[in-house]
Amino acid sequence: MWASALLAPFSPQEWTAILLSLKVATIGMFVSLPFGVAIAFLLARRDFPGKGVLNGIVHLPLVLPPVVTGWLLLLGFGRQGPLGAVFADCCGLVFSFRWTGAALAAGVMGFPLMVRAIRLSLEAVVVRLEQAAETLGARPVLVFATITLPLAAPGIVAGMILAFARAIGEFGATITFVANIPGETQTIATALYSATQIPGGEAIALRLTIVAVTIAFAALLAAEVLAARVSRRAMEL
Amino acid sequence: MIEIQARHRLGAFTLDVALESRGPTLALFGPSGAGKTTLLNIVAGLTRPQEGRVIIDGVTFLDSAAAVELSPRARRVGYVFQELRLFPHLKVEGNLLYGRRFTPHAKPVVDFDQAVEILGLRPLLARRPGRLSGGEKQRVAIGRALLADPRVLLLDEPLAALDDARRAEILAYIEKLRAAFAIPIVFVSHRLSEVERIADDIAILENGRIVARQPTPRP
Numbered sequence: 001m002w003a004s005a006l007l008a009p010f011s012p013q014e015w016t017a018i019l020l021s022l023k024v025a026t027i028g029m030f031v032s033l034p035f036g037v038a039i040a041f042l043l044a045r046r047d048f049p050g051k052g053v054l055n056g057i058v059h060l061p062l063v064l065p066p067v068v069t070g071w072l073l074l075l076g077f078g079r080q081g082p083l084g085a086v087f088a089d090c091c092g093l094v095f096s097f098r099w100t101g102a103a104l105a106a107g108v109m110g111f112p113l114m115v116r117a118i119r120l121s122l123e124a125v126v127v128r129l130e131q132a133a134e135t136l137g138a139r140p141v142l143v144f145a146t147i148t149l150p151l152a153a154p155g156i157v158a159g160m161i162l163a164f165a166r167a168i169g170e171f172g173a174t175i176t177f178v179a180n181i182p183g184e185t186q187t188i189a190t191a192l193y194s195a196t197q198i199p200g201g202e203a204i205a206l207r208l209t210i211v212a213v214t215i216a217f218a219a220l221l222a223a224e225v226l227a228a229r230v231s232r233r234a235m236e237l
Numbered sequence: 238m239i240e241i242q243a244r245h246r247l248g249a250f251t252l253d254v255a256l257e258s259r260g261p262t263l264a265l266f267g268p269s270g271a272g273k274t275t276l277l278n279i280v281a282g283l284t285r286p287q288e289g290r291v292i293i294d295g296v297t298f299l300d301s302a303a304a305v306e307l308s309p310r311a312r313r314v315g316y317v318f319q320e321l322r323l324f325p326h327l328k329v330e331g332n333l334l335y336g337r338r339f340t341p342h343a344k345p346v347v348d349f350d351q352a353v354e355i356l357g358l359r360p361l362l363a364r365r366p367g368r369l370s371g372g373e374k375q376r377v378a379i380g381r382a383l384l385a386d387p388r389v390l391l392l393d394e395p396l397a398a399l400d401d402a403r404r405a406e407i408l409a410y411i412e413k414l415r416a417a418f419a420i421p422i423v424f425v426s427h428r429l430s431e432v433e434r435i436a437d438d439i440a441i442l443e444n445g446r447i448v449a450r451q452p453t454p455r456p
Contacts, residue, residue: 132322135281136385137310137339146335150326 005203006210014204016183017191018211024099024187025167028106029114029160036111036159040118062112066172073105073177101178102170102185109170110163117162117223121155122148158226165219168212188212239263239389239421243279243289252276252286252445260437262415262422266429267442273425274319276442277391280423281316282309293389294421310339315382315420319393321374323366329377330362336385345386347418355413356380372403376410383414390414390422396431404431411435 010018042048043055061069077084077095087093095101125148133143149156171189178185180194192208195201239258245251252272256263265273278284280291282298285306291298297305298312315336324332333353337345353359356376366374375395382390395411396404412435415422426432432439439451 128320128322129324131283132316132318133335134309135283135314135316136336136381137313139310147324
């Protein structure tokens, strides 16, 4: 019975949850990327008052109970929340109980991991190479685009992958912020949770578990390979 | 014509130098720690002295008395760093051409093919710096600096990391460059035999000060 349940094709509802998870994680990751690069650059290369505070805020989602993060998102980005109202008025973008909110939660929860990986890779890029580019006539923006960014690229991609994997695993903030609505906000994790709550849902839970483990493991492997490349580059100098 | 005057204090070390070159190739000679690289960094604009004046071929790079200071990229120096600092993610050709797109001239003074020929870089163009020998890297670094069409070439110990055979080879390349392109050169070394062969004018630095000039200035 177990074997046949495992080998059966995914049901439409399972597919919906898997695809929504991928969509939410991908969009959350790409939208947070420019912010991640900017903040990682500030933390890696600049000294300014409040740097420690910024670093702390960025890392908060890593240490807070995810439910707290979800609740804060609901307060800020819910229909009554100040930021939620701003986005609803300016661009008709509503987060609460929508997949967009799940993407926001995914982006926020993955953000610390992304910033960390990018920051480390930016720190590994030797400032002396940037100086060399400057003496050759490149203005700062071009130094960043032609030297810093390409040399940090493997670390940036690793950060993206980690953020993506974290987003796939997101549960607490998502369910608090946007609930668990099949077809709208139900991801792999929340679908799995639902499956464990109904009699006879073990087979579904197991299948979704395998999907989640596969995605997470592939992402971690990829991030590991890329991180090794960053340190190899640093050694070559 | 190269005119450098600088006073710069760094901890217990004080650099206090004033010199005018009398030929297109100026050598700074002295033991390590004498302040040679600091002086090059001041010319390149990577170090700002507490007080100083740098004029190369009539262009004022720095005049702290007149509050004039060009940014490193506006100075257009061809700096060959002691640790070379080749870009590891670019092929040799990409390294050589890096400064090319920022030169102000429509037709650069230094011809790419000629420079590649003189430095013997043709067979290396498609390779990455990580796969080159020490002498090859050195030639690429010199080529990269040269092809940025610099107002002055700054060579920081270009021979220090090489064995005797390579050293003679690079020295010959530098002599060829000097003959082919009319670019002033500031050459830093801690070996007298090198600087004597190549320089028109030698300043001997010790502990942040110029202790002798060679040939000695005419009275």
